[in-house]
Amino acid sequence: MDRRHFLRLALGSAALTASWRLWSLPAGSTDSRLILVFLRGAYDSLSAVVPYNDPFYYEARPTLAIPRPNARQQDSSILLDNRWALHPVLGDSLLPFWSSEQLAFVPFSGTGFVSRSHFQAQDWVEFGLAPSDKKSVSTGFLNRLLVELKASPMQQRGVSFTQALPPSLRGDISVANSPVRLAAAQNLDDSYEQLLLNLYQGHSLEKIVREGLGLRQEIRQELKEEMVAASRGAAPASGFALDASRIGNIMQEHPEYNVGFVDIGGWDTHNNQGAVQGDLAKKLAGLGNGLDALASSLGDDWNKTLVVVISEFGRTFRENGSKGTDHGHGSTLWIMGGGLKGGRICGEQQLLTAATLHEQRDIPVLNEYRNVLGGLFAQLYGFNKANLERIFPQSNPVDLKLF
Amino acid sequence: MNPVSSPPQLISYTDYRLKLAEIRQLPSDGQRREALKPVHAQGRATATAFLEQSLLKALNDTTETESLIWFWFNHFNVFWLKGLLGPALPLYVEQAIRPHIQGKFRELLLATMTQPLMIIYLDNFFNYANKINENYARELLELHTLGVDGGYTQKDVQEVARLLTGFGLRPLPPVTQWPAKFAPLVKEQGEFMFDPRRHDFGSKQILGHKIEGSGYTELEQLADILTQHPATAQHIARKLCLYLVGEQPDPKLVKQAAQTFSDTQGDLAAVITFIQQQSSRLPAQKTFKDPYRWVTSSIRLLATGRPIQSVGPALQWLNTLGQPLFGRHTPDGYSLKGTDWMGAGQMAQRFELSLTLVNTMPKLLQQRLDAPATLAHPNLKQLMSTLSPNSQTTVKQAKKPAQALALLLSSPEFMYG
Numbered sequence: 001m002d003r004r005h006f007l008r009l010a011l012g013s014a015a016l017t018a019s020w021r022l023w024s025l026p027a028g029s030t031d032s033r034l035i036l037v038f039l040r041g042a043y044d045s046l047s048a049v050v051p052y053n054d055p056f057y058y059e060a061r062p063t064l065a066i067p068r069p070n071a072r073q074q075d076s077s078i079l080l081d082n083r084w085a086l087h088p089v090l091g092d093s094l095l096p097f098w099s100s101e102q103l104a105f106v107p108f109s110g111t112g113f114v115s116r117s118h119f120q121a122q123d124w125v126e127f128g129l130a131p132s133d134k135k136s137v138s139t140g141f142l143n144r145l146l147v148e149l150k151a152s153p154m155q156q157r158g159v160s161f162t163q164a165l166p167p168s169l170r171g172d173i174s175v176a177n178s179p180v181r182l183a184a185a186q187n188l189d190d191s192y193e194q195l196l197l198n199l200y201q202g203h204s205l206e207k208i209v210r211e212g213l214g215l216r217q218e219i220r221q222e223l224k225e226e227m228v229a230a231s232r233g234a235a236p237a238s239g240f241a242l243d244a245s246r247i248g249n250i251m252q253e254h255p256e257y258n259v260g261f262v263d264i265g266g267w268d269t270h271n272n273q274g275a276v277q278g279d280l281a282k283k284l285a286g287l288g289n290g291l292d293a294l295a296s297s298l299g300d301d302w303n304k305t306l307v308v309v310i311s312e313f314g315r316t317f318r319e320n321g322s323k324g325t326d327h328g329h330g331s332t333l334w335i336m337g338g339g340l341k342g343g344r345i346c347g348e349q350q351l352l353t354a355a356t357l358h359e360q361r362d363i364p365v366l367n368e369y370r371n372v373l374g375g376l377f378a379q380l381y382g383f384n385k386a387n388l389e390r391i392f393p394q395s396n397p398v399d400l401k402l403f
Numbered sequence: 404m405n406p407v408s409s410p411p412q413l414i415s416y417t418d419y420r421l422k423l424a425e426i427r428q429l430p431s432d433g434q435r436r437e438a439l440k441p442v443h444a445q446g447r448a449t450a451t452a453f454l455e456q457s458l459l460k461a462l463n464d465t466t467e468t469e470s471l472i473w474f475w476f477n478h479f480n481v482f483w484l485k486g487l488l489g490p491a492l493p494l495y496v497e498q499a500i501r502p503h504i505q506g507k508f509r510e511l512l513l514a515t516m517t518q519p520l521m522i523i524y525l526d527n528f529f530n531y532a533n534k535i536n537e538n539y540a541r542e543l544l545e546l547h548t549l550g551v552d553g554g555y556t557q558k559d560v561q562e563v564a565r566l567l568t569g570f571g572l573r574p575l576p577p578v579t580q581w582p583a584k585f586a587p588l589v590k591e592q593g594e595f596m597f598d599p600r601r602h603d604f605g606s607k608q609i610l611g612h613k614i615e616g617s618g619y620t621e622l623e624q625l626a627d628i629l630t631q632h633p634a635t636a637q638h639i640a641r642k643l644c645l646y647l648v649g650e651q652p653d654p655k656l657v658k659q660a661a662q663t664f665s666d667t668q669g670d671l672a673a674v675i676t677f678i679q680q681q682s683s684r685l686p687a688q689k690t691f692k693d694p695y696r697w698v699t700s701s702i703r704l705l706a707t708g709r710p711i712q713s714v715g716p717a718l719q720w721l722n723t724l725g726q727p728l729f730g731r732h733t734p735d736g737y738s739l740k741g742t743d744w745m746g747a748g749q750m751a752q753r754f755e756l757s758l759t760l761v762n763t764m765p766k767l768l769q770q771r772l773d774a775p776a777t778l779a780h781p782n783l784k785q786l787m788s789t790l791s792p793n794s795q796t797t798v799k800q801a802k803k804p805a806q807a808l809a810l811l812l813s814s815p816e817f818m819y820g
Contacts (some may be wrong), residue, residue, distance in 0.1 A: 116560075119733075178751065198800070208747040209748055212751035215751070265733070326538065327537075
C-alpha cells in the first residue's frame with residue numbers, strides 16, 4: 001500500500017496535507033523510538049541473569065540453578081561481570097549486544113507495591129501510577145508518554161502488536177493494535193472500505209476504526225513482502241523471532257509509529273521449569289532470538305531505538321516443591337538499544353542471602369521500574385521533571401548513565 | 404488410490420489416562436513419541452467435538468442455560484491445552500459446571516475443586532506435604548472466591564496450599580493395597596483422588612479459622628469458610644452484575660445482590676433472579692459486545708429464527724477475534740467489560756469477518772441464504788430502524804444485498820448489545 005492511502009485511513013483525509021509534509025522532515029532528536037516487551041506470567045529472572053557469585057542461589061535452587069560460568073563447559077552460564085552471568089541459551093543472540101554495550105540489565109527491579117496476583121500486578125505496572133495510588137485505574141503510562149510527545153514535531157504515535165489494546169496504551173490518545181499473525185481473511189476493497197468509514201463517520205469509534213484499517217493493511221503488506229522474500233529462498237523465522245522481525249520491518253517503514261508494544265505470555269513456571277534445558281530455556285531462547293531479529297529488522301533505526309523488557313513481578317528465590325518457582329517480587333529489567341552505553345549491570349544491588357530476601361522469599365526491589373523508565377525517557381526524549389511527573393506521578397527518575 | 408484416513412476416534416478421559424500410562428512404559432523416547440501422536444490426536448478431537456457441540460447448543464439455546472455455563476466456566480477458568488487434557492474438558496463442563504449453575508455456590512466450588520482439569524491446570528497435582536506448590540491456593544482465593552482485594556494474606560495462601568496437599572488424581576497403576584492407617588481416608592471419584600499419603604495433616608489457620616487436619620473433609624470446611632466470607636459474596640455479586648446488567652452496574656444493586664448471596668448461603672438462582680428483577684427496572688445499558696456475543700448475535704441475526712445445523716468455522720472466528728471458546732490461557736478468564744474488547748484491531752477483524760460470515764451462513768444453516776429475503780425479514784427491519792440515519796444511508800449504498808448484510812453486522816449500533 002502506498003503511504004498516501006495509509007495516511008488517509010489513519011488520519012482522515014483532512015489531516016493528509018499537513019502530516020504529509022512532516023514525513024520529509026529530517027530525523028531529529030525527537031524521533032527516538034521505544035518498544036516495550038512485556039513478559040506476561042512473571043518470567044524467572046534468576047534463570048536468565050544468574051547471580052552466580054551468591055552461594056545462597058545454589059543452595060536455594062538445588063535443581064533449577066544455572067551452573068556458574070565455565071568457559072570450558074558448554075552447559076554453564078556465560079560470564080557478564082564479577083557477580084552476574086547469562087543463561088547459556090541467550091549467548092548466541094544477546095552476547096554480541098552485551099559486548100558492544102547495546103544491552104544492560106537492571107536486577108532488583110520491580111514495583112513499589114507488592115501484589116502476587118499476575119492480573120493485578122500487570123495492570124498496575126501498565127497504569128504506572130504511584131504505589132499508593134494503585135487503584136485509580138484510568139490511563140496507561142505509554143499513553144501518557146504519547147500525550148507528552150504530542151507537541152513534538154514528529155507527532156509520535158503508538159502501536160501495539162497484540163490482539164487487544166494493552167492497559168499501558170489505553171488513554172486519551174487513540175492507538176492502533178493488531179496481532180502480526182493474521183488469519184487469511186476477506187480482502188476489503190477500496191469502495192467497501194469507504195462504506196465502512198462512512199458507517200463510523202462522526203461516531204466515537206471513528207478514530208480507532210481508521211487506525212485499525214490502516215495498521216491492518218500495513219501488516220498484510222508486510223506478509224506479502226515476506227512471501228516474496230521466502231520464494232527467493234530466505235530462511236523463514238519462527239516463534240517470537242518471526243513476530244519481532246515483522247514488528248521491526250513495520251516500524252522501520254513507518255517512522256510515525258514511535259512507541260511500540262508487544263507481549264509474550266507463558267512465563268508462569270510453577271513446575272518443571274527446567275534449568276539449562278527445558279521449558280523456560282526454550283522460551284528464553286525464543287525471546288533472545290526475537291530481540292536479535294527486532295534489532296536487525298529495524299536497520300539504521302536501531303541506533304535510535306530503546307527496547308525495554310519487563311515482567312509483572314519476579315519469582316520466588318527458592319525453588320518450590322515441584323521443580324518450579326512461585327510468585328515473588330523483584331525481577332530483572334532488560335534494556336537494549338543501538339545507541340546505548342550499556343554492557344553493564346545497572347542500578348542498586350545487594351547481597352542475596354536468606355536474611356536479605358523480601359518477606360523471607362523474594363528478591364527485594366531496590367530499583368523501582370517507574371524511576372528507571374522515567375530516567376530513560378528523560379534521556380531519550382529530553383523530558384523535564386514536569387513531563388515525567390505526568391507520566392509517572394510521584395516518581396524519582398534515576399539516571400543510569402546509559403546514554 | 405490412497406485410502407482415506409479415518410478421523411480420530413473420540414476417547415473418554417479414563418481411557419486416555421490409561422493409554423498415556425501404557426505409553427510411559429515403552430522402552431525408548433522414539434517409541435513413546437510415536438505412540439503419543441495418535442492418542443493426542445484423539446484427545447484433541449474429543450475436545451474439538453465438544454467445543455462444536457457446545458457452540459451449537461448455545462446458538463440454538465433460547466433459555467439462559469448455555470450463557471450461564473459460559474459465565475461459570477469463565478469464572479472457574481481452566482485451559483485444556485495445558486497438559487493436553489482434551490478429554491477432561493467435557494467432564495469439567497458437564498460434571499462440575501452444568502449441574503450447579505443455578506444451585507449452591509459451595510457445591511459448584513467443590514465440584515471444580517475435585518475435577519482433574521482444575522487440579523492439573525493449577526498445578527495442585529504437584530502440591531504435596533512438604534513440597535508445596537501454591538499456584539491453586541492463590542487463584543482459589545484471588546479469582547474463585549474472595550477476590551484480589553478480599554483481605555487474605557500471603558500466610559493464608561500458604562495455609563490453603565497446605566490444606567490442598569493430596570487432592571490429586573488416581574495414581575496409575577492403581578494402589579492395590581493401602582496401608583491400614585490410610586485406607587479409610589482415601590476418597591475417589593472418577594479420576595479424582597484424595598491421597599492421604601500426600602496430605603499435610605497438621606492443623607491450618609485460614610482467614611481466622613482453625614482447621615484440624617482430618618483429610619478430605621478439610622476441603623469441605625474450606626469451601627464453607629470461603630462461601631460464607633462476605634468478600635466472596637461481594638466478588639460473585641459484582642461479576643454476575645457485570646455479566647447480566649452491563650459494565651457499570653449500580654453499586655447499590657451489587658451490594659444488595661451480595662446481601663442476597665449471604666442471606667441465601669450462596670444460592671445462585673436466588674442471586675441471579677434478584678439481579679434480573681432489579682435491573683429490569685433500570686434503564687438498559689448498552690455494552691460493547693465481546694467477540695462471543697458479537698459472533699453469536701451475528702449468526703442468530705442472519706439465521707432469522709431458523710435452527711443452526713452446524714457451527715462450520717464459527718469456532719475459528721472466535722479464535723480470530725481473540726476469544727476462543729473455553730480457550731483462555733490464564734486463570735482469570737475473559738474480561739467481562741466490553742470496553743476491554745474495544746480496539747482498532749478488533750474493529751478491523753470484525754469488518755473482515757462480517758463478509759466471511761455472510762458468505763458462510765449457508766454452511767451453518769445447511770441451506771441457501773437468500774440475502775434479499777433476509778434483509779426484508781422483520782428482525783432485520785427492526786434492527787435497521789434502530790440504526791442512526793448515517794448508518795441507514797450507508798447500508799443502503801451497498802452494491803448488493805449480501806454486502807448490505809455485512810455492513811449491518813459491521814455497523815456501530817450492532818457492536819453494542
